[in-house]
Amino acid sequence: MAEFGKVAVIGAGVMGAGIAAHVANAGVPVLLLDIVPDGADNRNTLADTAVARMKKADPAPFMSPRAAKLVETGNLEDDLDKLGEVDWIIEAIVERSDIKRDLYAKIDGVRRPDAAVSSNTSTIPLATLTDGLSDAFRRAFMITHFFNPPRYMRLMELVTGPATEPEIAAKVADFADRRLGKSVITAKDSPGFIANRLGVTWIQLAVGQAVEQGLTVEEADAVIGRPFGIPKTGVFGLLDLVGLDLMPHVGASLAAALPEGDAFHTSRRELPLVERMIAEGYTGRKGKGGFYRLNREDGGRQK
Numbered sequence: 001m002a003e004f005g006k007v008a009v010i011g012a013g014v015m016g017a018g019i020a021a022h023v024a025n026a027g028v029p030v031l032l033l034d035i036v037p038d039g040a041d042n043r044n045t046l047a048d049t050a051v052a053r054m055k056k057a058d059p060a061p062f063m064s065p066r067a068a069k070l071v072e073t074g075n076l077e078d079d080l081d082k083l084g085e086v087d088w089i090i091e092a093i094v095e096r097s098d099i100k101r102d103l104y105a106k107i108d109g110v111r112r113p114d115a116a117v118s119s120n121t122s123t124i125p126l127a128t129l130t131d132g133l134s135d136a137f138r139r140a141f142m143i144t145h146f147f148n149p150p151r152y153m154r155l156m157e158l159v160t161g162p163a164t165e166p167e168i169a170a171k172v173a174d175f176a177d178r179r180l181g182k183s184v185i186t187a188k189d190s191p192g193f194i195a196n197r198l199g200v201t202w203i204q205l206a207v208g209q210a211v212e213q214g215l216t217v218e219e220a221d222a223v224i225g226r227p228f229g230i231p232k233t234g235v236f237g238l239l240d241l242v243g244l245d246l247m248p249h250v251g252a253s254l255a256a257a258l259p260e261g262d263a264f265h266t267s268r269r270e271l272p273l274v275e276r277m278i279a280e281g282y283t284g285r286k287g288k289g290g291f292y293r294l295n296r297e298d299g300g301r302q303k
């Protein structure tokens with residue numbers, strides 16, 4: 001049975017914060033790192049802000065006071081060496097393969113040789129993520145795709161590559177199952193893996209259909225939310241939860257990887273409203289609001 005003494009999460013955004021809270025709630029110490037924003041007085045501000053948010057999040061306690069004591073915050077410039085103290089490094093930064101690879105090269109210089117490293121990517125194939133990295137890094141590397149919110153979504157997709165050491169992957173799968181309560185599904189290294197390959201195509205179709213029909217978001221969610229198995233939030237609420245700014249990255253990554261004629265391409269629609277919302281900071285719950293707040297402001301019509 002795998003026991004990890006300490007886990008690091010890099011990226012304190014929607015998913016990194018949620019994963020860090022879930023690991024800490026399971027009683028395991030966590031190092032939470034993010035970048036230093038330009039001109040920040042507090043160099044750990046992104047991780048600190050995430051912890052403050054997790055303590056308050058509803059339903060409380062999203063992260064228990066006891067768990068909060070297990071979270072150490074830091075930043076990637078001053079605290080990179082601390083990654084040498086952990087057993088599993090989980091990367092949950094922006095969905096861009098070039099930025100992720102730069103980070104992995106830095107991690108490779110400081111990690112313990114037997115530590116597991118994984119990405120929470122939604123769509124980027126493992127082969128792309130490890131391109132140009134050392135053989136030793138490839139042995140330790142896999143994709144662990146948690147779903148949002150990590151506290152409640154039981155599924156975790158595990159993707160390994162030909163170089164991944166089976167023993168390291170087995171330790172991560174065992175820990176995720178026993179300590180984090182996840183149902184671990186092994187997926188092939190294919191674009192979007194299983195859930196996002198199906199889910200993104202379906203959501204694109206649903207959103208496009210709602211726009212074409214001129215439905216309000218409530219009307220659309222009444223038809224394409226719960227009846228199609230998306231509980232509570234509906235499709236538009238799910239997009240608010242996920243973060244609208246992730247959509248272009250996910251779309252670009254799948255568009256580049258999937259062959260012409262794939263259902264993903266035929267389900268794509270131009271959605272100028274989404275582009276405008278992102279530009280104006282309406283990125284969903286993490287921003288000024290999303291479809292639902294915008295809905296209140298503009299009478300609910302998709303433009």
Ligand code: NAI
Pocket residue numbers: 010011012013014015016034035046076091092093094095096099103120121122123145146147148241242243246286
């Ligand atoms: P987010 O935008 O909420 O957070 C990303 C974090 O990465 C931010 O805190 C940002 O400061 C940090 N970051 C940006 N550039 C960085 C760099 N160069 N080095 C280190 N950190 C950097 O993103 P979110 O939504 O949490 O997504 C993170 C990862 O998880 C992505 O790969 C995404 O595809 C994946 N994912 C997202 C889900 C969601 O529902 N939002 C669900 C499952 C996976």
